[in-house]
Amino acid sequence: MQDTSDPRQLIISAKDGDMAAFGKLYELYFTPVFRYIFARTSQHQLSEDLAQTVFIKAFESLDRYQPTASPPLAYLFTIARNSVIDHWKKKKDILFQEEDAAVSNIVDRKQNPARDAEIKSSVGIITAAIQELPPDQQDVITMKFLQELSNAEIAQALGKSEDAVRQLQSRALKSLRVVSQKYEIS
Amino acid sequence: MKFPNLPDNIIEQALALYDQGKPVSAIIAAFPDHKAEVEDLFGFVSEIRHEGRQLPLPSRDALTHVLLSVSMDTQKHVAQKSPTASFGTFESFQSFVTGRWTVYGSVGVVAAMAFIIFINNFSATNQPIPLSPNDTKVAENTQQLVRESSVAQDAQGIGAATETASPTALMASPAMKSAGTATAGSDAILGAFFADASAEQALFDTEATAILANVDGATLTGLDTTIASYAY
Numbered sequence: 001m002q003d004t005s006d007p008r009q010l011i012i013s014a015k016d017g018d019m020a021a022f023g024k025l026y027e028l029y030f031t032p033v034f035r036y037i038f039a040r041t042s043q044h045q046l047s048e049d050l051a052q053t054v055f056i057k058a059f060e061s062l063d064r065y066q067p068t069a070s071p072p073l074a075y076l077f078t079i080a081r082n083s084v085i086d087h088w089k090k091k092k093d094i095l096f097q098e099e100d101a102a103v104s105n106i107v108d109r110k111q112n113p114a115r116d117a118e119i120k121s122s123v124g125i126i127t128a129a130i131q132e133l134p135p136d137q138q139d140v141i142t143m144k145f146l147q148e149l150s151n152a153e154i155a156q157a158l159g160k161s162e163d164a165v166r167q168l169q170s171r172a173l174k175s176l177r178v179v180s181q182k183y184e185i186s
Numbered sequence: 187m188k189f190p191n192l193p194d195n196i197i198e199q200a201l202a203l204y205d206q207g208k209p210v211s212a213i214i215a216a217f218p219d220h221k222a223e224v225e226d227l228f229g230f231v232s233e234i235r236h237e238g239r240q241l242p243l244p245s246r247d248a249l250t251h252v253l254l255s256v257s258m259d260t261q262k263h264v265a266q267k268s269p270t271a272s273f274g275t276f277e278s279f280q281s282f283v284t285g286r287w288t289v290y291g292s293v294g295v296v297a298a299m300a301f302i303i304f305i306n307n308f309s310a311t312n313q314p315i316p317l318s319p320n321d322t323k324v325a326e327n328t329q330q331l332v333r334e335s336s337v338a339q340d341a342q343g344i345g346a347a348t349e350t351a352s353p354t355a356l357m358a359s360p361a362m363k364s365a366g367t368a369t370a371g372s373d374a375i376l377g378a379f380f381a382d383a384s385a386e387q388a389l390f391d392t393e394a395t396a397i398l399a400n401v402d403g404a405t406l407t408g409l410d411t412t413i414a415s416y417a418y
Contacts, residue, residue: 034244048244124237145231146238151205170197174190177230181187 007072015062022062025072026055032147033076039127039142040084050087054080073149074157081139081157129180137172144169188226200224204231 007028013021033054038047057079058065065075130138139158143149151169155162189197196217203213210228217224 031243035238035241038241039238044242044245048247051244124240126234126237127241141234145234146241148235166198166201167194169201170194173197173227173230176234177187177190 008067011062011065011072012067015065022059029073029076030055032073033080036077036080036142036147037084039130039146040138042127042131046087050080050083053083057083070156071153074153077143077157085135125180125183126176129176129183132179133172133175136168137175140165140168141172141176189223189230192220192223192227196220196224197227200227204228
């Protein structure tokens with residue numbers, strides 16, 4: 001294995017079957033991926049399980065990954081995002097659109113005040129509030145302000161233009177502020 | 187509620203300046219009409235970042251579990267990429283058995299069948315070749331010819347010791363004449379062929395002698411000179 005910490009080079013080596021390179025990628029990105037999922041679910045064990053799934057899926061799909069198309073972290077966040085959506089879909093055991101997933105999550109929490117209180121006590125108000133935003137707004141807030149990805153990286157991960165990402169950030173910040181103020185009052 | 191009252195484009199511009207690395211104080215100063223709102227915006231962004239840093243870390247167990255899972259997957263991946271690689275996992279061995287063995291088994295059955303067919307054919311070629319009716323007739327005639335020849339030789343007092351008797355005499359014997367029906371056709375054809383060839387040769391010799399007789403000595407001398415001029 002080449003002695004490099006460049007994520008793109010690591011993923012190219014991993015594509016060629018270099019297990020050590022994939023191990024290094026894993027060490028670099030497991031925590032960000034876990035935190036991304038945790039910000040979307042607020043469940044520690046579930047986030048670990050889904051983060052594991054993300055890396056296994058990433059490894060299995062290495063042949064299809066194009067290093068020039070998106071940076072490795074954006075690629076992993078894309079898989080993580082889909083894994084979270086799949087999880088909510090399976091949990092509800094119904095098929096619904098991505099926008100409905102957030103609504104379903106909110107309804108679930110409103111119907112279960114104990115669970116709502118647990119989330120607020122285990123994570124901060126903002127993290128709890130993030131989960132009430134529409135999925136694309138959750139993505140942009142998590143990637144931009146929790147993971148500190150650039151707008152270009154977020155655009156690649158979400159399949160949107162950078163202008164669209166900027167507009168989405170603006171709306172997401174406004175929504176998050178409104179929701180978190182409600183939490184503070186309650 | 188402060189910054190949510192800001193128009194979207196102001197928020198976008200302020201965040202763009204932040205992405206460019208401008209200090210927050212400079213950005214706030216860049217929007218004098220919305221100073222309080224922009225200040226509130228960056229206060230909120232700072233709060234989000236602070237909470238992001240407080241998010242829990244995954245447990246060590248989770249890290250180990252993923253490494254094991256990925257390791258097993260890698261062995262499968264390598265085994266699939268290189269057919270000569272040893273079996274990485276039981277699953278890869280199982281897939282080999284159920285997949286490739288089926289092909290090998292089929293090839294083996296076909297090879298066994300081909301071998302059996304070959305053996306049968308080989309045995310068949312060692313059997314006497316069945317004779318056609320014409321062949322049988324020729325064979326019978328030949329045997330009859332030999333028998334009659336022996337009888338004729340006995341009648342004429344020719345014993346085994348006189349086998350060197352001239353073929354002409356043998357051919358002239360009644361036995362040969364009577365048995366010669368089988369080969370009479372071919373003898374006649376060959377005889378006619380040799381007769382034609384002899385006649386043709388005799389005709390050629392006659393014509394050549396006549397031509398040479400008509401050629402005078404001077405012509406022959408000229409011919410010799412011409413031939414010599416071509417000689418190297």
